[in-house]
Structures are given as C-alpha cells and as structure tokens.
Amino acid sequence: MYSSLISKIEKAKRYAEEPERISLKSFDIAFRGDNGTHAVSLHGDEWSCECDHFRTSGLCAHVMTLQRVFGAHLADSVRYTTEHVPA
Numbered sequence: 001m002y003s004s005l006i007s008k009i010e011k012a013k014r015y016a017e018e019p020e021r022i023s024l025k026s027f028d029i030a031f032r033g034d035n036g037t038h039a040v041s042l043h044g045d046e047w048s049c050e051c052d053h054f055r056t057s058g059l060c061a062h063v064m065t066l067q068r069v070f071g072a073h074l075a076d077s078v079r080y081t082t083e084h085v086p087a
C-alpha cells in the first residue's frame with residue numbers, strides 16, 4: 001500500500017508539471033483591484049465581473065488578468081477575448 005501511495009505522489013508531481021491537463025470549467029473569485037474588490041466568475045463560456053467597465057464593454061482588467069494567470073487552464077473559447085478590444 002505504501003509503494004502504491006508513492007507511485008501516486010510521483011504521478012501527481014508529473015501531472016503538476018503539465019498544466020494543460022487541467023481545465024477550469026467554472027469558478028467564482030473575489031478579485032482585489034485597486035479600487036475595490038469585485039466578484040469575477042467563469043461559467044462555461046461566460047465570463048462575468050461586477051465592475052462598471054465589464055458591464056459597459058463586456059471586458060475588464062480583472063477578467064484579462066485571470067485569462068493571463070490561468071491561461072494554461074482555460075479552454076480556447078474563454079482564454080482570449082480580444083474581439084472586444086476596439087481597434
């Protein structure tokens with residue numbers, strides 16, 4: 001049993017070095033920005049943030065930060081939202 005646990009730990013170490021194995025499907029986050037704390041969430045293909053900028057433009061620094069921090073763990077459909085950025 002002990003050797004079995006060791007093999008699991010070894011596997012976990014290997015998996016941990018391969019972040020693309022892990023996909024975040026949804027989460028709810030408290031994001032402490034410069035001007036206050038905002039609730040940010042991802043559910044399926046939908047980002048959401050309670051800040052004013054997200055409400056008016058559908059994108060904000062909080063969501064873009066999470067896309068950078070968790071990029072390796074996000075599906076392509078929610079990793080980049082540059083189509084919202086004005087040319």
Ligand SMILES: [Zn+2]
Binds near residue numbers: 050054060062063
């Ligand atoms: Zn925001």
